[in-house]
Amino acid sequence: MPIITEKELRPDYDVIVVGSGAGGGQSAYTLTMNGVKVLLLEAGRNYDPATETPMFQTPSQMPLRGMSTREKPFGFADATVDGGWEVPDEPYTQANDKPEERFWWWRARMLGGRTNHWGRISLRNGPYDFKPYSRDGLGFDWPIAYEDVAPYYDKVELLVGVYGSNEGLENTPDSPNGTLLPPPKARAGELYFKKHVAKLGIPVVPIHRAVLSTRQDHENIPRRLFPHNPTAQKLTAESMKARAACFWATDCVRGCSIRANYQSTTVHLPPALASGNLDILCDAHAREVILNDQGKAAGVAYIDKKTGQERVVKARAVILAASSGETARILLNSRAKRPEGVANSSGLVGKYIMDTVGAGLGGRVPAFENLPVHNEDGAGAHVYVPWWLYRQQHARKLDFARGYHIEFTTGRQAPNLNVANPAAPGYGRAFKEDLRRTYGSFVGFSGRGEMIPNQDSFCELDPSVKDKWGIPVLRFHWKWSSHELNQAAHMQRTFKEMIEAAGGSAGNPTTGDKAIKPGGFIIHEVGGGIMGADRAKSVTNAWNQCWDIPNLLLNDGSAFASNADKNPTLTIMALAWRACDHLIEEMRKGNL
Amino acid sequence: MPGWPSPPSASPSLVACRSARPKKAYVPGELWPLSFTPTQQAAADALADLILPPEAGGKKPSELGVPAFIDEWVSSYYDETLKDRPIILAGLTWLDAEANRRHGAVFAKLTEAQQGGIADDICGVKPVKKEHKPGQDFFKRFRHLAAGAYYTTPQGMRELGYVGNTPSATFDGPTLEAMKHLGLA
Numbered sequence: 001m002p003i004i005t006e007k008e009l010r011p012d013y014d015v016i017v018v019g020s021g022a023g024g025g026q027s028a029y030t031l032t033m034n035g036v037k038v039l040l041l042e043a044g045r046n047y048d049p050a051t052e053t054p055m056f057q058t059p060s061q062m063p064l065r066g067m068s069t070r071e072k073p074f075g076f077a078d079a080t081v082d083g084g085w086e087v088p089d090e091p092y093t094q095a096n097d098k099p100e101e102r103f104w105w106w107r108a109r110m111l112g113g114r115t116n117h118w119g120r121i122s123l124r125n126g127p128y129d130f131k132p133y134s135r136d137g138l139g140f141d142w143p144i145a146y147e148d149v150a151p152y153y154d155k156v157e158l159l160v161g162v163y164g165s166n167e168g169l170e171n172t173p174d175s176p177n178g179t180l181l182p183p184p185k186a187r188a189g190e191l192y193f194k195k196h197v198a199k200l201g202i203p204v205v206p207i208h209r210a211v212l213s214t215r216q217d218h219e220n221i222p223r224r225l226f227p228h229n230p231t232a233q234k235l236t237a238e239s240m241k242a243r244a245a246c247f248w249a250t251d252c253v254r255g256c257s258i259r260a261n262y263q264s265t266t267v268h269l270p271p272a273l274a275s276g277n278l279d280i281l282c283d284a285h286a287r288e289v290i291l292n293d294q295g296k297a298a299g300v301a302y303i304d305k306k307t308g309q310e311r312v313v314k315a316r317a318v319i320l321a322a323s324s325g326e327t328a329r330i331l332l333n334s335r336a337k338r339p340e341g342v343a344n345s346s347g348l349v350g351k352y353i354m355d356t357v358g359a360g361l362g363g364r365v366p367a368f369e370n371l372p373v374h375n376e377d378g379a380g381a382h383v384y385v386p387w388w389l390y391r392q393q394h395a396r397k398l399d400f401a402r403g404y405h406i407e408f409t410t411g412r413q414a415p416n417l418n419v420a421n422p423a424a425p426g427y428g429r430a431f432k433e434d435l436r437r438t439y440g441s442f443v444g445f446s447g448r449g450e451m452i453p454n455q456d457s458f459c460e461l462d463p464s465v466k467d468k469w470g471i472p473v474l475r476f477h478w479k480w481s482s483h484e485l486n487q488a489a490h491m492q493r494t495f496k497e498m499i500e501a502a503g504g505s506a507g508n509p510t511t512g513d514k515a516i517k518p519g520g521f522i523i524h525e526v527g528g529g530i531m532g533a534d535r536a537k538s539v540t541n542a543w544n545q546c547w548d549i550p551n552l553l554l555n556d557g558s559a560f561a562s563n564a565d566k567n568p569t570l571t572i573m574a575l576a577w578r579a580c581d582h583l584i585e586e587m588r589k590g591n592l
Numbered sequence: 593m594p595g596w597p598s599p600p601s602a603s604p605s606l607v608a609c610r611s612a613r614p615k616k617a618y619v620p621g622e623l624w625p626l627s628f629t630p631t632q633q634a635a636a637d638a639l640a641d642l643i644l645p646p647e648a649g650g651k652k653p654s655e656l657g658v659p660a661f662i663d664e665w666v667s668s669y670y671d672e673t674l675k676d677r678p679i680i681l682a683g684l685t686w687l688d689a690e691a692n693r694r695h696g697a698v699f700a701k702l703t704e705a706q707q708g709g710i711a712d713d714i715c716g717v718k719p720v721k722k723e724h725k726p727g728q729d730f731f732k733r734f735r736h737l738a739a740g741a742y743y744t745t746p747q748g749m750r751e752l753g754y755v756g757n758t759p760s761a762t763f764d765g766p767t768l769e770a771m772k773h774l775g776l777a
Binding site for chain 2 (some may be wrong): 419
């Protein structure tokens, strides 16, 4: 992807965006479509999905059959380069060594960040999800309501392309007609579960994912997105035309060289670059937000990782979208004028870090044995179970306050190294026959649930540890509350019921503390700069602007005041678009 | 998951390959040196072929690089693979020693019936005698790795009925036949 070198930097920009993932990519796109001159700083290296995506290697062409390793936790063909829970030269620390109090911080040091490998699950927060405190007295209300964000969900879905359906379910919003792309057909196993868990009152409906099930309507969508902006229409139409529809092969986690799924590098950055309004500087690790004498953001100090030299770039406004943790780190490290860091008069920078609650359970459904052979690949999940117990929960009949959704896998999936049941005895023809019969009968269930923000889950600067460039690193504190632990246990019990309802046998559910995945494991880190209506109790206002510094915006997941089970990426993009529209308006009015 | 909770080490690993090269086909031994001696290699070939006998017209696991994969696995430096290393290497030696004890020749030189006699004692179908315990642990792990390696080859995938990863303009969902099999049509 075309990028600039340090020598080509302009003396100043309208806006500097730090980070090129969902929040940074969306910010760069929205701003440049409106003629704003943007510099995008990316701490990782340049990455071109068209030439670098490892889409077509089969397992036997990869080291260790492509299995997960320390360097490539999601397997050899994962799109992530220079990333993972460990990044060389960039440590982070834990306040406590207890495994249950550790936070696993995933970073992707590459252009496009974590959007290159994400699961593409794109669910809207519902009305309850913006007002959780009002509903159950826990956590925080957002200063905005679903209605404020809905138009931006529409825009993002139209821009990135999301398949799914409208089901009219509680707190699971429909999209306006013509917004979603058609969902792919459900698989045999998905339909089998839909039929058999209906008696448990559990709905199985098409999932929403940012994958082009058909090509986008490049003639009409750009006009809907930018009614009075022919330049933006043209640039967006050109980019849409260059995207192919999904060809229903290869795993989305590898990324998509044909641009059939959403990655910042396939959807946001190409039209933004084509506008001529965007410069991208890679290997530029932001260290500090520079303030002017009036206390406003004036630029960013960054380390050029190739030379180790520190540089400063200037702009009228700064957007941090470096990931929740990294954004907090930059704010806390901006200590030239304030020892507590910038935008931190509330003392809440880095506080209320949230992840998604995750738990899983596997099983086997004999009905799937010897299923007539057909292609069951498709594109990731085609269906899911949205949270279905709102009423019971609201009536306090459950021992946890927030919901979860269920993702599950069935059928003959691409074989991997663990294709054989380790408990299967024997060898020779009988062993092979048994394996062939049972392959495809194994099912996997995962819950993805809402974590309530708490005071014991936060990050701060480590008092002594620094990274390779001498920048203080983050130290994490982490604790689950009984809501999350009970929810994880409920997930496993539900999965067992579902598998048994399909005539199968499941593993044994355990207690919540054993069932729950470690913090950070689901890679839905949000919070650390939460938005609110009261500047003493939040870091940003309803427009992602820092209360203390209105021309400093937090456009990644930092500003999330809660973390619904809906997966954060779509909401990050919707809020970033909304925040940038407001920023443009404020700049035009001369308010910033 | 082999190994990622440990601190990174300078040992042979995928550090140099954080970005997979999109079109490259990697082969065992390319990224780090392999470990099997010729004797161990011969035993591994014979055992893989015994565990996963080819179908008519198919190739043997030894011809498809299955033992080479196991060698690559036990020669790498991750927590899980390091755990397998002594089990597999010592197990291959145990296998030859047992073959010698019973028949006066290494495992690879035995008849299929003789090989099967040893495998029957350690494969877990019938209770395993105490003196065969080292063989049992080895066999279980070797079988798992061999099956994983075999069924991730194109031939193995065909045998399993995995027909995915095929580009197509539409995703057509389950066939009528499959729907009937599940009582859905």
